[in-house]
Amino acid sequence: MTADPQEGAALYAQECASCHSQDGPGRGEYRRGENRPRVPALWGADGYSRGAAFYNSQNLAGYIKAHMPFGDPLTLSAQEALDMAVYINDQPRPDGMADQMFCHTEADGIPGALRKPASWLVGCGYPGEPFSDEDILYGPWQPISDWRNAEILRLKALP
Ligand code: HEC
Numbered sequence: 521m522t523a524d525p526q527e528g529a530a531l532y533a534q535e536c537a538s539c540h541s542q543d544g545p546g547r548g549e550y551r552r553g554e555n556r557p558r559v560p561a562l563w564g565a566d567g568y569s570r571g572a573a574f575y576n577s578q579n580l581a582g583y584i585k586a587h588m589p590f591g592d593p594l595t596l597s598a599q600e601a602l603d604m605a606v607y608i609n610d611q612p613r614p615d616g617m618a619d620q621m622f623c624h625t626e627a628d629g630i631p632g633a634l635r636k637p638a639s640w641l642v643g644c645g646y647p648g649e650p651f652s653d654e655d656i657l658y659g660p661w662q663p664i665s666d667w668r669n670a671e672i673l674r675l676k677a678l679p
Contacts, residue, residue: 521602522659523577528607531600535589559590563611570642571618574609577639578661581605606658618642634672638664646671 539559561567574580585601587593596604622632622643633646638661641653651664 521599523602523606525603525607525610525658527600528603528605531596532604532607535596536604539590562608563613565614567611567613569614569618571621575613575618575640575642576637577602577605577609577657577659578637580609602659610657628676630672630675634668634675638662638668 540562568574574583581598581602581604584604585594585596585598589595618640622636624632626632626635631644631646633644636643638656639659641656646668650667656664
């Protein structure tokens, strides 16, 4: 599937902003120091970082479809959830550990960048990848995963 962040922006305004507010961290509902945010900020200084699993748009879409809008879950289509996920992940957020997490060569000699989730626009790129930042942000992600998996197999087959 390919995501459309403009659709996502319109849907977010309609379905989510009343609680989460348009720019996070919510309409004063988020309190630092509480054990659990009331309505969590989805971006901005209080939002999750680029190291978070939610920054993988496919994970975020799955959560949104299964749990949001709060109190009315499983009412969005997969496409709607995905469109909102990429819109949310497009917003500014604090820097995390994600770059370091993927910028290494793994024990079997394969660069970690090849094994990052296809929808995860962080970490070092793999040289020669035929995908633009836009492809990686908005999908479809299957061809990216397929290409990376083939590249892993090719590297493993080298003498
Ligand atoms: C009625 C208020 C309300 C609406 C509407 C709502 N949310 Fe939420 N949202 C919440 C609350 C409350 C939580 C915290 C839930 C929890 O901690 O279990 C939450 C949590 C989340 C989280 C998890 C964030 C984190 O860092 O833990 C995401 C992502 C999210 N909402 C996205 C959305 C999206 C996308 C929509 C629109 C489709 C939406 N929400 C609509 C109240 C709402």
